[in-house]
Amino acid sequence: MNYLVAVLSDRIQAEEAYSALERAGLPLAQVAILGRGYQSADEYGLIDPKEEAWKQVRRMAYWVIPFGFGAGATFSVLTGLNTFAWAGEVGNHIVGGLLGAVAGAMGSFFVGGGVGAGLGSGDALPYRNRLSAGKYLIVVKGSADLTRKATPILRACNPENLQGYADPTA
Numbered sequence: 001m002n003y004l005v006a007v008l009s010d011r012i013q014a015e016e017a018y019s020a021l022e023r024a025g026l027p028l029a030q031v032a033i034l035g036r037g038y039q040s041a042d043e044y045g046l047i048d049p050k051e052e053a054w055k056q057v058r059r060m061a062y063w064v065i066p067f068g069f070g071a072g073a074t075f076s077v078l079t080g081l082n083t084f085a086w087a088g089e090v091g092n093h094i095v096g097g098l099l100g101a102v103a104g105a106m107g108s109f110f111v112g113g114g115v116g117a118g119l120g121s122g123d124a125l126p127y128r129n130r131l132s133a134g135k136y137l138i139v140v141k142g143s144a145d146l147t148r149k150a151t152p153i154l155r156a157c158n159p160e161n162l163q164g165y166a167d168p169t170a
Contacts, residue, residue: 001141001142001143001166002141002142002143002144002146002147002164002165002166003139003140003141003147003164003165003166004139004140004147004150004151004154004162004163004164004165005127005137005138005139005161005162005163005164005165006137006138006139006154006157006159006161006162007127007130007135007136007137007159007160007161007162008135008136008137008138008157008159008160009135009136009160010134010135010136011035011036011037011136013136013157013158013159014033014035014038014136014137014138015033016157017138017153017154017157017159018031018033018138020153020154020156020157021138021140021150021153021154024149024150024153026140026146026149026150026153027142027146030140030141030142030146031138031139031140031141031150032044032138032139032141033136033137033138033139034127034131034136034137034138034139035131035134035135035136035137036134036136038136040131041127041128041131044139052113053112053113054113056112056113057108057109057112057113058112059112060107060108060111060112061104061105061108061109061112064104064105064107064108065101065104065105065108066101066104067104068100068101068102068103068104068105068107069097069098069100069101069104070097070100071100071104072096072097072098072099072100072101072103073093073094073096073097073100075096075100076092076093076095076096076097077093077096081096083095083096130160135160138154138159140154144166147164151164
């Protein structure tokens with residue numbers, strides 16, 4: 001599946017681009033307008049990268065934190081280190097497990113995408129920001145031939161930005 005996304009400055013320009021695609025005979029079921037008065041980013045399915053990153057962090061934490069606890073406790077038992085004398089022998093193993101769990105939490109955050117959630121990443125966020133700024137998006141979704149046919153039509157409408165994407169999961 002391929003996508004072609006055009007960013008247009010106002011509603012009139014977006015409607016003109018949509019009409020031009022209609023006149024060219026493109027299937028309108030594969031063309032969408034996103035913006036005020038039309039579909040929102042959520043309705044269209046434009047994912048929020050921060051939300052997806054936090055989901056991934058939680059999924060990883062579900063497995064990595066208990067594994068980290070087990071690994072930390074096992075390491076403490078195998079090495080016999082008495083790092084925390086105040087905790088006693090069993091307490092040392094529990095503290096080792098807790099430190100392993102903390103390491104697992106850090107790993108799920110950094111590897112799972114928490115940094116991307118904090119800093120923002122992906123192309124969906126700039127498109128969401130443009131929609132928030134009152135811009136409009138025309139999205140053509142379909143085969144490579146369809147997006148190739150739509151490209152010169154949308155380019156003639158002088159969009160602020162015109163970007164094509166190929167869905168790697170398809």
